[in-house]
Amino acid sequence: ETWKYAFEEAMTDVQGVYAQKFKEEVEANSDHEIQLFPFGTLGESADIMEQAQAGILQFVDQSPGFTGALIPEAQVFFVPYLLPAKSEDLGEFFRNSKAINEMFPELYAEQGLELLKMFPEGEVVMNTKDPVEKPEDLNEVKFRVMTNPLLVESYKAFGATPTPLPWGEVYGGLQTNIIQGQENPLFWVESTKMYEVTGAITLTGHNNFTTAVMANKDFYDGLSDEDKKVVQDAADAAFEHILEYQKGLSEESLAKIKEAKPEMTISDLTEEQRAPFKEAAAQVEAKFIEMTGDSGKKILDQMKEDLKAATQ
Amino acid sequence: MTLKISTIMIVLLLFGFPMMIPLILGAAYGFYGLFGGFDRMDFMVQQMLAGIRPASLIAVPMFILAADIMTRGQSADRLIDMVMKFIGHIKGGLAVSTATACTLFGAVSGSTQATVVAVGSPLRPRMLKAGYNDSFVLALIINASDIAFLIPPSIGMIIYGVVSKTSIAELFIAGIGPGLLLLVLFSAYCIVYAIVKGVPTEPKAPWGERVAAVRAAIWPLFFPVIIVGGIYGGIVSPTEAAAICVAYALFLELVIFRSLSVADIYKISKSTGLITAVVFILVAAGTAFSWVISFAQIPQQILGAIGIDEMGPKMVLAVISIAFFVGCMFVDPIVVILVLVPIFAPVVDSVGLDKVLVGTIITLQVAIGSATPPFGCDIFTAIAIFKRPYMDVIRGIPPFTLILLGVSAALIFIPQIALFLPSLAFD
Amino acid sequence: MKMGSEDQKSEPHSEHYESTLPGVIGMFDNAISRIESVMLALGVMLMAVNTIANVISRAIGSTIFFSEELNRILIILITFAGIGYAARHGRHIRMSALYDALPPKTRKVLMIVITVITALTMFALCYFAVGYIAKVAKSGRVLSAMQIPVYWIYLWVPVGFFITGVQYALTALKNVVQKDIYLSTHVLEGYEEDEIEI
Numbered sequence A: 001e002t003w004k005y006a007f008e009e010a011m012t013d014v015q016g017v018y019a020q021k022f023k024e025e026v027e028a029n030s031d032h033e034i035q036l037f038p039f040g041t042l043g044e045s046a047d048i049m050e051q052a053q054a055g056i057l058q059f060v061d062q063s064p065g066f067t068g069a070l071i072p073e074a075q076v077f078f079v080p081y082l083l084p085a086k087s088e089d090l091g092e093f094f095r096n097s098k099a100i101n102e103m104f105p106e107l108y109a110e111q112g113l114e115l116l117k118m119f120p121e122g123e124v125v126m127n128t129k130d131p132v133e134k135p136e137d138l139n140e141v142k143f144r145v146m147t148n149p150l151l152v153e154s155y156k157a158f159g160a161t162p163t164p165l166p167w168g169e170v171y172g173g174l175q176t177n178i179i180q181g182q183e184n185p186l187f188w189v190e191s192t193k194m195y196e197v198t199g200a201i202t203l204t205g206h207n208n209f210t211t212a213v214m215a216n217k218d219f220y221d222g223l224s225d226e227d228k229k230v231v232q233d234a235a236d237a238a239f240e241h242i243l244e245y246q247k248g249l250s251e252e253s254l255a256k257i258k259e260a261k262p263e264m265t266i267s268d269l270t271e272e273q274r275a276p277f278k279e280a281a282a283q284v285e286a287k288f289i290e291m292t293g294d295s296g297k298k299i300l301d302q303m304k305e306d307l308k309a310a311t312q
Numbered sequence B: 001m002t003l004k005i006s007t008i009m010i011v012l013l014l015f016g017f018p019m020m021i022p023l024i025l026g027a028a029y030g031f032y033g034l035f036g037g038f039d040r041m042d043f044m045v046q047q048m049l050a051g052i053r054p055a056s057l058i059a060v061p062m063f064i065l066a067a068d069i070m071t072r073g074q075s076a077d078r079l080i081d082m083v084m085k086f087i088g089h090i091k092g093g094l095a096v097s098t099a100t101a102c103t104l105f106g107a108v109s110g111s112t113q114a115t116v117v118a119v120g121s122p123l124r125p126r127m128l129k130a131g132y133n134d135s136f137v138l139a140l141i142i143n144a145s146d147i148a149f150l151i152p153p154s155i156g157m158i159i160y161g162v163v164s165k166t167s168i169a170e171l172f173i174a175g176i177g178p179g180l181l182l183l184v185l186f187s188a189y190c191i192v193y194a195i196v197k198g199v200p201t202e203p204k205a206p207w208g209e210r211v212a213a214v215r216a217a218i219w220p221l222f223f224p225v226i227i228v229g230g231i232y233g234g235i236v237s238p239t240e241a242a243a244i245c246v247a248y249a250l251f252l253e254l255v256i257f258r259s260l261s262v263a264d265i266y267k268i269s270k271s272t273g274l275i276t277a278v279v280f281i282l283v284a285a286g287t288a289f290s291w292v293i294s295f296a297q298i299p300q301q302i303l304g305a306i307g308i309d310e311m312g313p314k315m316v317l318a319v320i321s322i323a324f325f326v327g328c329m330f331v332d333p334i335v336v337i338l339v340l341v342p343i344f345a346p347v348v349d350s351v352g353l354d355k356v357l358v359g360t361i362i363t364l365q366v367a368i369g370s371a372t373p374p375f376g377c378d379i380f381t382a383i384a385i386f387k388r389p390y391m392d393v394i395r396g397i398p399p400f401t402l403i404l405l406g407v408s409a410a411l412i413f414i415p416q417i418a419l420f421l422p423s424l425a426f427d
Numbered sequence C: 001m002k003m004g005s006e007d008q009k010s011e012p013h014s015e016h017y018e019s020t021l022p023g024v025i026g027m028f029d030n031a032i033s034r035i036e037s038v039m040l041a042l043g044v045m046l047m048a049v050n051t052i053a054n055v056i057s058r059a060i061g062s063t064i065f066f067s068e069e070l071n072r073i074l075i076i077l078i079t080f081a082g083i084g085y086a087a088r089h090g091r092h093i094r095m096s097a098l099y100d101a102l103p104p105k106t107r108k109v110l111m112i113v114i115t116v117i118t119a120l121t122m123f124a125l126c127y128f129a130v131g132y133i134a135k136v137a138k139s140g141r142v143l144s145a146m147q148i149p150v151y152w153i154y155l156w157v158p159v160g161f162f163i164t165g166v167q168y169a170l171t172a173l174k175n176v177v178q179k180d181i182y183l184s185t186h187v188l189e190g191y192e193e194d195e196i197e198i
């Protein structure tokens, strides 16, 4: 059988690397073949999600933040400081988190999706014109965010002026100074060349961009036990591959940026410097609970416990 | 399937069906074939709606509106009168000015359709009056507008840069050389055309008349200032610049020149909406069609069949050129870039091609394809705006296509046309 | 050149648009035409106002988060109100070179075939659009800034397809009943010379 798998990034980005490893594993251990559809080739994120829900696609990778339009609780991944800041704790967190491995699969199942894996894509950094070391440095900074209410709340809390701008206009907007900042995983700042039009990268440790791979539930339930195992094993193998791949990735992205643009200011904030940003998180948590009610609060609390467990 | 779909589409097109029908039925045939029936047709609707989603499309109705207000009012006439006083006595002067205006406007607005409208609406009547043939005028407007793809900021290059991991800054600079070369060649063709066809010239205007014309055009002269200043001053995005132009055009025509009434504005808005709909339904249908091509992995099959993996760099470039050229004849350029770039990426890497050069060539092909029949946004826009029959609109295109193809061939053999400027800037 | 409509015989301004259909159907047709033209004009104006408001609010340091979503709603509204309006006024783009070369009898038959197939296609799309909207409604997906259900913004889509289908069906009927060849319910085939007036 030929299975189709669509994702939100280019073939060489993290989601593409995961997808290629998944494909390689499935094809090595079964007679099935997987066709990969990177960013834009079958539509935008919401389009491929609908196609997967309808079973036109067997697999889809959509980041939980975007899934928030369907599953409000998934927006918990936009709440700052809920994920381990150190990369060595990440594997532990994602492998053992009860929120991720027990609570979210049920929510996804309600939408006709089998949640196969959530994995980290890389530390989200602030990418600005001028260096940022404290919330005051974000005063008067028009910071581009996606139009998600929690991201908007976060950057308000951090002291910036959150500004919506379609992604296609971000590069030009930074170049002409319509906006003075944007956030994305480090590898994304490198691969989309955003460093060409900005001057500073700040590691605040406030988030690690998380994404999720799902299968259409009817399709998955209809697989033989043997095929289910092939799929699960491939998802696990690709997960380990990504953790390994991630280890050097941030350093590598930074090195590439440094080489292309030596004058780029890169600040890795200390614990003290991060403290005021961490304080701002409370405001975002309140907003999240306001939006998602009890079930959101349960997930949020569980995430915090999982975080404690992973970082002890 | 590919052959059947293209046959159906071309037959329907030739027999005079509304142009959305070949695209919709072509896509529907694909959906029917892929899923063995009609139960997935709702996703054809999904893709049609996806086609008209991009935020950048907003620039099109906004520039149509601004251009129509300027043309029905006095702004456009005053601007063109001024230009004519300076170049009316030169053979082909008006045509060269039109080409230059399209290039400049397209460069800043970033939208080729908006350029067709904004520059074409006021200048086409003037060129007709000056004695140019309509098909030549339409072809000139469409093709000169497409130079905008190559001159920064170019949405096509941004998308290519993101998908292929290429420096957007280098791409931008690389596009300037071929873009200017095209403008020069188009201008040369205009002058030759004017001389061969004996297009009459006006007597040279005395300086007194020129000064008077400049003074009459002083208010509308702020349009370019607003667009360029707004964008480079960091106040507006290129898309928003279109809306600001609407505001300024309203201010001039309602308050300063008092040439239009509020009722006129209502009519103009309605006509803008109509033109927008006629063009966007085709963009929508084209997106559904391209989804079928992408989902069925048709490009991969074709490339496998012609054995691209065994080709040398120049052959690969030629295949890339042809693929993008053909793709853009049928489908929106942005979609073509998104679908085809990842497919070619491995072979581009393995033969060691310069990704900036590949990006420049792709952008050029996209420009050619969008202005080349049978399908193409800029052709549709011209038909909808100028209400001319399809054949009149495309009749004059071939000489321009030849020039464009000549420049593509030149780029493959003399990459320095594109790479010279970036090498100065970055090495 | 005038791009507006009131100066052309083929496309009277909506205030003067009189349906050529009899009785109640005619009144209904007039009403729909009026609604479509208001939606087109207001849609375009609102889009300009919305975009300008967004620029101004950003310049003074605040932001309108739903601006992009509002434009998305408007573009759907304009497109799907416009295709019906364009069908009514015979403004959809077509390539008529081969068609024009045919003798009148053949053209008449071909025009009936074209309008029937186009009408059927539009009705089919209307049906599929309803199916798609039902699916989106069931999923509960919301717009991220406005926090309203996504399917709301698509509701005009099947209506637009349906109205367009009706226009083409009526054109087919008109071609069967009348002697002349009609491009739409009240536009005769062929481009008019005065369209290139300055």
Ligand code: NA
Binding pocket: B106, B107, B108, B109, B110, B111, B148, B149, B150, B151, B152, B153, B154, B155
């Ligand atoms: Na441009």
Ligand code: NA
Binding pocket: B328, B329, B330, B368, B369, B370, B371, B372, B373, B374, B375, B376, B377
């Ligand atoms: Na084309």
